[in-house]
Amino acid sequence: MHLPQPRGPSSTAVVEHLRQPSPGSDAQLRTVGLERSPGITNDEDRLLALWVLQGLNYHGYSGVDPEIEWDLAVVQARTQLEAELEEELLAAFTPVVEELLPEARRDLTGTLFSLPDRVAASAPSMSAWARSSMTAEQWREMLVLRSASQLKEADPHTFAVPRIPGRAKVALMEIQFDEYGSGDPSALHSELFAQAMTAVGLDHSYGGYADTWPAPVLLSNVTLGWFAGRSRWAPAVVGHLTMVEMTSSLPSKFYVAGARRLGLPEEAWRYFDEHVEADAAHEQVAVRDVCGALVADDPDTLPTLLVGAVAGLHVEGLVAELVMGAWEQGRSALRIPLHPWVAA
Amino acid sequence: MRGDRVPVATPLPTELLRLTECEDGPVLVRGARVVVDAQGVTHPVTRPVVALCRCGASQRLPWCDGVHKRLGKRETSTG
Ligand code: FES
Numbered sequence: 334m335h336l337p338q339p340r341g342p343s344s345t346a347v348v349e350h351l352r353q354p355s356p357g358s359d360a361q362l363r364t365v366g367l368e369r370s371p372g373i374t375n376d377e378d379r380l381l382a383l384w385v386l387q388g389l390n391y392h393g394y395s396g397v398d399p400e401i402e403w404d405l406a407v408v409q410a411r412t413q414l415e416a417e418l419e420e421e422l423l424a425a426f427t428p429v430v431e432e433l434l435p436e437a438r439r440d441l442t443g444t445l446f447s448l449p450d451r452v453a454a455s456a457p458s459m460s461a462w463a464r465s466s467m468t469a470e471q472w473r474e475m476l477v478l479r480s481a482s483q484l485k486e487a488d489p490h491t492f493a494v495p496r497i498p499g500r501a502k503v504a505l506m507e508i509q510f511d512e513y514g515s516g517d518p519s520a521l522h523s524e525l526f527a528q529a530m531t532a533v534g535l536d537h538s539y540g541g542y543a544d545t546w547p548a549p550v551l552l553s554n555v556t557l558g559w560f561a562g563r564s565r566w567a568p569a570v571v572g573h574l575t576m577v578e579m580t581s582s583l584p585s586k587f588y589v590a591g592a593r594r595l596g597l598p599e600e601a602w603r604y605f606d607e608h609v610e611a612d613a614a615h616e617q618v619a620v621r622d623v624c625g626a627l628v629a630d631d632p633d634t635l636p637t638l639l640v641g642a643v644a645g646l647h648v649e650g651l652v653a654e655l656v657m658g659a660w661e662q663g664r665s666a667l668r669i670p671l672h673p674w675v676a677a
Numbered sequence: 678m679r680g681d682r683v684p685v686a687t688p689l690p691t692e693l694l695r696l697t698e699c700e701d702g703p704v705l706v707r708g709a710r711v712v713v714d715a716q717g718v719t720h721p722v723t724r725p726v727v728a729l730c731r732c733g734a735s736q737r738l739p740w741c742d743g744v745h746k747r748l749g750k751r752e753t754s755t756g
Contacts, residue, residue, distance in 0.1 A: 446746070507725045511724045515725065520723075583744065583747075586743075609742050609743070610737055611724065613703065613740065613742050614705065614727055614728035614740075614741070616743070617697075617702060617705055618726055621699065
């Protein structure tokens with residue numbers, strides 16, 4: 334993919350260093366690493382800088398030397414930005430996790446199943462809107478917003494596989510195998526998502542719309558990227574995955590209903606249709622087998638697992654708040670509106 | 678009323694199946710190639726693990742579509 338447009342000094346320093354590394358750009362990038370600014374979770378410049386840096390681990394950028402992934406200034410900047418993120422997220426979520434812990438120790442399954450309603454209860458529902466009121470243009474915006482995660486669906490969670498022990502690993506692979514198409518490349522979930530984008534006239538190359546993503550989309554993406562990049566946070570990846578699975582089956586059904594109401598072609602909604610059944614199974618496997626085995630084998634993983642679960646729900650709630658706020662006022666939820674769709 | 682919509686038949690050979698009953702939810706089935714629903718209709722299994730609806734409220738029978746969660750809530754809140 335192409336490097337996105339910078340949004341301020343930090344992302345400028347990152348993009349310029351990747352585009353043309355030099356002693357000068359190196360020095361510039363080191364200042365990004367060292368400059369602490371409170372409020373990274375609202376700072377789209379620093380979030381974009383981190384998103385670009387994490388992207389070196391996933392997909393790289395056209396015209397950028399892949400070796401730069403381990404460039405010292407790059408690693409230092411990423412580490413520093415992630416330290417800021419960690420500090421802010423943990424300050425927000427540690428009290429919530431502390432409160433949940435006694436209950437989760439008694440009844441892990443029940444606690445996890447109750448989390449979406451408790452943590453994200455106030456977040457507006459994009460899927461309910463899809464079913465009742467979403468326009469075709471909003472449908473396209475929704476795909477563009479979700480493309481940050483869904484075009485690399487399952488990949489960040491797969492980073493947890495080598496980092497968790499046997500029983501949990503096996504159960505996680507059971508889910509991931511299904512995410513990756515159960516042996517059928519045409520059933521790869523990221524591929525189904527790409528088809529959904531193409532069906533409504535969108536570019537499905539990863540990051541093709543990065544310039545349009547608002548801060549909460551970047552926050553959601555880099556939060557998972559931060560967990561996924563570190564062995565220590567593997568239980569958080571598992572907690573995050575569990576919440577993704579748990580908040581997918583019923584909403585997917587609403588998206589299918591919305592697409593049908595809008596008369597969209599089947600390719601536009603097959604992705605969601607697939608997730609109704611798939612995730613009804615995955616959520617059970619995630620809660621009982623992945624989380625259950627992980628915590629049973631090592632009870633000390635529980636707080637980290639809960640941080641991942643709560644953080645995931647929280648950042649997705651921020652995305653929904655921003656998007657629904659815009660749509661209810663008849664505005665675009667994107668930083669740069671899309672070209673209107675001319676249906677074939 | 679609900680009970681008669683729930684899939685009852687599982688494919689052979691049953692000794693290769695692994696069944697996990699999820700409390701207030703579906704039964705997870707591993708190792709099945711097909712699932713035969715209550716009407717005798719055969720459904721191919723394409724995933725390593727599938728969730729069969731036990732509450733009867735799914736709109737995707739024989740598969741669970743997650744709607745049992747709503748059901749559970751309604752029942753507990755009313756009684
Ligand atoms: S068990 Fe019936 S919908 Fe899940």
